[in-house]
Amino acid sequence: MVQLEVFLQTLVSGLLLGGLYALIGLGMTLIMGVMKIINLAHGELMMVAMYIAYWLFTLLGIDPYLAVFIASPALFILGVLIQKYLITPVIKVESILPENQVILTVGIGMVLASLATVFFKSDYRSTPVDYASVTWYLTDYWANSPIELSISLLWAVSFFFSIMITIAMWFFLSRTDIGKSIRATSQDSDAAILMGINVNRMRSLSFGLGAAIVAAAGCLFIPLYYLYPALGGQFTLIAFVITILGGLGSNVGAIIGGLVLGVFESMTSTYIGMGWAPVGRFSIFIAALIFLPGGIASLLHRRRFGK
Amino acid sequence: MRKTLSITFTFLFLVFSTMFVYAEDFNLTIPLPLTGTQAKFGDIQKRSYEIAQAEINAAGGIKGKKLVLTFEDSGAKPEIARGIVEKLIDVQKQPLIVGEYTSSCAKAVAAVSEERKTPYLVVVSGADDITQQNYKYVFRLNPPNAYYASGLIGFMKEVVKPKTIAILHESSDFGTSGADEMEKHAKALGMKVLMKEKYEKGAVDFKPILTKVKSMRPDVVYMVSYVMDAALLMRQIKELRLDAKLFAGGAAGFAIPEFVDNAKDASEYVVTSTLWSPQVKYAGAKAYADKYKRTYGDYPSYHGAAAYSALFVVKNALERAKTWKQDDIRDALKATKMQTAFGNVAFVDQNGYQNQNFLETLVLQVIKGNHETIWPKHTASAPYLYPIPRWKDRK
Amino acid sequence: MKKYMPFITLGFFLIFPMLGVSTYVMHIFILLLMWTTIGMSWNLLSGYCGQVSFGHAAFFGIGAYTSGILYSKLSMSPWLGLPLSVFTVGILSFIIGLAVLRLRGPFFALATLASGEVFRVTAENMEWLTSGTLGIMLQQRLWVSKLPYYYIILSITVAVFLLMKYLLSTKLGYYFVAIREDQDAAESLGINTTLYKTIALIVSAVVTGIAGAFYMNYMGYIDPHIVFALHDISIITIMIVMVGGVATQWGPFIGAVIMVLLQEVVRSIPGLGAMHQAIFGGLLIFIIIFLPNGIVGDFKKIKRFFGLRSA
Structure with a gap:
């Protein structure tokens, strides 16, 4: 019975963690899908959004969940500006290796992290909201339960939102004109130009949207984590794993990829050792690259079209 | 080619231009991590060095010379730390080295200092082997990692009397050696070590591992964490209602004010070993802590106290040294016997360590949202609370 | 002038230590040469052969750990x-290579990035061999x-410079560039792309590994976070070549001059504090935008x- 409890609790935390991971990966999958560039400043964009949420909470007492409505538009603008004034010029020029853009994003990330250190100091910060430790316990509802499971409010909320954002994104990309144009750009930008789509605008838009989503992720994330200027790097890596696992540009793939990754990592932590969890993360990543190059999205497509 | 040369010369010029120093000042450059993930601890120390600098200069400087501090950012990268120290020794002719924080940087700096026969005062780097290399020129102000938990072990032996322990630690040098030492001590006390697991710094979700801990029902959960992981661990322990007789932390992340701020009520009753607290009865400790709090809004951790005191150790040694040559300063450091805000300082060769300062380590407990010193009894600022209530029974 | 440049540079580096420079400058120059070597190795695989690796830290670390163990x-x-x-x-x-070389473009880049991380965490966990995060420390360096x-x-x-020059003057060099420009076309011309990509990878990895082994001997201390670092090794390597000039013989050297010397100078400017990284990042952005093929x-x-x- 104890073993069952361990297993179930691990599963639950894995799913919740996966939801959170998916949220961070959603923005990246959009950016990578449309522009085919590796954005190594992704985590730093989240860091910026988290600082916005932090200051709104500390100075004005605005709840981090409400800060989404300020941080997301702000990051949208930042994303569009980065795309327009930094990335587009680099894409335009001829260069031997297209990976120039990657180094550009490294530079952007360096500047953002360093400016955060200069302006906000290297202090660790957090938003201690009142409901931070609200948790639901199985035994509270079912007193005779032989096992104890718990779900924390904050984690549940972020899980819920990542599902909602995925649905909203899916709706936007597949049902609206702009969304369709973005998808066309991502599939074949030359053809998209021929169809009269303003490809540059779509790129700016998708970078902005990607930044806005990661901003939302940051706002949902800050109540249950903490914040410091150098926080970005590790989450950039996680976002990559999810993007590849889920399939470039696929929202549904990203959320499934996130859940798979979360459960896989949690299981590794429990049954092999927490020190090995990152190995699990990157092995699954390499395996996905090699054996499932289209990601989970390709599995979904195969089913849908009956191939 | 011309380009390369001109770059090189510009560079050389910049390097040499830093050589112009004012005769009446004593310049001391301190390498610290001011960017990157360790920047927080670099900052605490930088501020504390500055407080000490102001006090020393207000009291007439060192042998009449004004102490001028500069800080160089090593970003916690050993090759950069090494570069800085090579520059200090060779170009700026600084007769002694103070500073650095992470153990990997301190090791790099210690190696250079020993080779160049320049005394190096390690201020607050924990790794045991820094002072186990038979280095002649390396001195350490803080006790080594192996001794961090000695106070805590005394507390467990006399009060908690646990039979089993689970150890979780951060995968850095600091976390690993702290956990290894605790394992050794626990076995010596007849405790059974149920598990010892490490995690990557910055982990988000500890619940899987904590669930496993919960299923083992240990008497003590001992955790070694750098910073905010500590608060996350306690918050998630609370979420899981993981009950144990004692939740204990191994300094660093558990001993800084951010721990209580962030973990809030989950931090209640948690004990942690520490090297220092603002409540210690060493002369000057309280004055320093208050001064720090007035300027920066929070009480400093032991990192700051060590940095603050280090400058006074330097001043003391320089005043006793026959000349300000490296070897004379080394001899003076070796003969140090003084009182600082960090405790009594003397560098001894003992238990396989060389030039090591040993201090009594303390145990803090979070009581009503404050870190109180509870052990050893003669320094206690509040009586300890034990046994601790189960999570379910807390409000 | 151009013909004699290698000799002038070599001559300069040969007599450089005799100019009475401080050990600090020597340290910087040793790092500069080490990074030039790593940069040249990366340039072979990524610049000439077009397989952009984000995981050279793996090779650097394996080399360092070979020495350390x-x-x-x-x-x-x-x-x-x-x-x-x-x-x-x-x-x-x-x-x-068996695992990652079948991937292309950004997928290859990400797979190498992940393999670097896998090696780091593995080194952290295999305590019986690597001492885990405690790292390996030399009691005493040889000199x-x-x-x-410096001379080593x-x-x-x-x-390595001569090796690269030689390799690229042989047929291999043409095959590499052909693979970079259009892998499918190269394949259809009968070039065994897998074979040549593997050759490029192994040569590149081995050179980086030697640099890693040198690092262990020179610095006297390694741990997984240092030698398998994603940002501090893999990405710095890429930046060195990108800034200096991709697929050029002198690119890695010029890049290392910028990245090592200039970064040290910017870092040493007094009073900047944490700002130095922002300045340096800004400089990088500037170079990438205005000089996309490097200096x-x-x-x-x-x-x-x-x-x-x-013009």
Whole structure:
């Protein structure tokens, strides 16, 4: 019975963690899908959004969940500006290796992290909201339960939102004109130009949207984590794993990829050792690259079209 | 080619231009991590060095010379730390080295200092082997990692009397050696070590591992964490209602004010070993802590106290040294016997360590949202609370 | 002038230590040469052959650990790690290659990035072999003086420079560029792309591994976070070549001059504090936008800008 409890609790935390991971990966999958560039400043964009949420909470007492409505538009603008004034010029020029853009994003990330250190100091910060430790316990509802499971409010909320954002994104990309144009750009930008789509605008838009989503992720994330200027790097890596696992540009793939990754990592932590969890993360990543190059999205497509 | 040369010369010029120093000042450059993930601890120390600098200069400087501090950012990268120290020794002719924080940087700096026969005062780097290399020129102000938990072990032996322990630690040098030492001590006390697991710094979700801990029902959960992981661990322990007789932390992340701020009520009753607290009865400790709090809004951790005191150790040694040559300063450091805000300082060769300062380590407990010193009894600022209530029974 | 440049540079580096420079400058120059070597190796695989690797830290770390483990577990001289790492890195890079070389473009980049991380975490967890995060520390380095280290790394750099020059003048060089420009076309011309990509990977990895083994001997301390670092090793390597000039012979050297010397200078400017990284990042962005092929690759542009030659 104890073993069952361990297993179930691990599963639950894995799913919740996966939801959170998916949220961070959603923005990246959009950016990578449309522009085919590796954005190594992704985590730093989240860091910026988290600082916005932090200051709104500390100075004005605005709840981090409400800060989404300020941080997301702000990051949208930042994303569009980065795309327009930094990335587009680099894409335009001829260069031997297209990976120039990657180094550009490294530079952007360096500047953002360093400016955060200069302006906000290297202090660790957090938003201690009142409901931070609200948790639901199985035994509270079912007193005779032989096992104890718990779900924390904050984690549940972020899980819920990542599902909602995925649905909203899916709706936007597949049902609206702009969304369709973005998808066309991502599939074949030359053809998209021929169809009269303003490809540059779509790129700016998708970078902005990607930044806005990661901003939302940051706002949902800050109540249950903490914040410091150098926080970005590790989450950039996680976002990559999810993007590849889920399939470039696929929202549904990203959320499934996130859940798979979360459960896989949690299981590794429990049954092999927490020190090995990152190995699990990157092995699954390499395996996905090699054996499932289209990601989970390709599995979904195969089913849908009956191939 | 011309380009390369001109770059090189510009560079050389910049390097040499830093050589112009004012005769009446004593310049001391301190390498610290001011960017990157360790920047927080670099900052605490930088501020504390500055407080000490102001006090020393207000009291007439060192042998009449004004102490001028500069800080160089090593970003916690050993090759950069090494570069800085090579520059200090060779170009700026600084007769002694103070500073650095992470153990990997301190090791790099210690190696250079020993080779160049320049005394190096390690201020607050924990790794045991820094002072186990038979280095002649390396001195350490803080006790080594192996001794961090000695106070805590005394507390467990006399009060908690646990039979089993689970150890979780951060995968850095600091976390690993702290956990290894605790394992050794626990076995010596007849405790059974149920598990010892490490995690990557910055982990988000500890619940899987904590669930496993919960299923083992240990008497003590001992955790070694750098910073905010500590608060996350306690918050998630609370979420899981993981009950144990004692939740204990191994300094660093558990001993800084951010721990209580962030973990809030989950931090209640948690004990942690520490090297220092603002409540210690060493002369000057309280004055320093208050001064720090007035300027920066929070009480400093032991990192700051060590940095603050280090400058006074330097001043003391320089005043006793026959000349300000490296070897004379080394001899003076070796003969140090003084009182600082960090405790009594003397560098001894003992238990396989060389030039090591040993201090009594303390145990803090979070009581009503404050870190109180509870052990050893003669320094206690509040009586300890034990046994601790189960999570379910807390409000 | 251009013909004699290699000799002038070499001459400068040969007599440089005799100019009475401080050990600090020597340290910086040793790092500069080490990074030039790593940059040249990356340039072969990524610049010429077009397989952009984000995981050179894996090879660097394996080389460093080969040296370190020789010393800590077998009590042998860590210098033996330099020749031995040829084998360890060669074999391991071959295995990595089997997995990642079938991938293309950004997928290859990400797979190498992940393999670097896998090695880091593995080194952290295999405590019986690597001492985990405690790292490996040399009790005493062989020499206190910088001179031997300087000349060793200088000869490695020169040897690698000549090796690259030779490799690229053979048919291999053309195959590499053909693969970079259009892999499918190269394949249809009968070039065994997998074979040549593997060759490029292994040569590149081995050179980086030797640099890693040198690092262990020179710095005297390694741990997984240092030698398998994603940002501090893998990405710095890429930046060095990108800034200097991709697929150029002098690019890695010029890039290393910028990244090592200039970064040190910017870092040393007093009173900047944490700002130095922002300045340096800004500089990088500037170089990438205005000189997309690096300083050597776009040297004409620079000349034109300064009005040295009207185009």
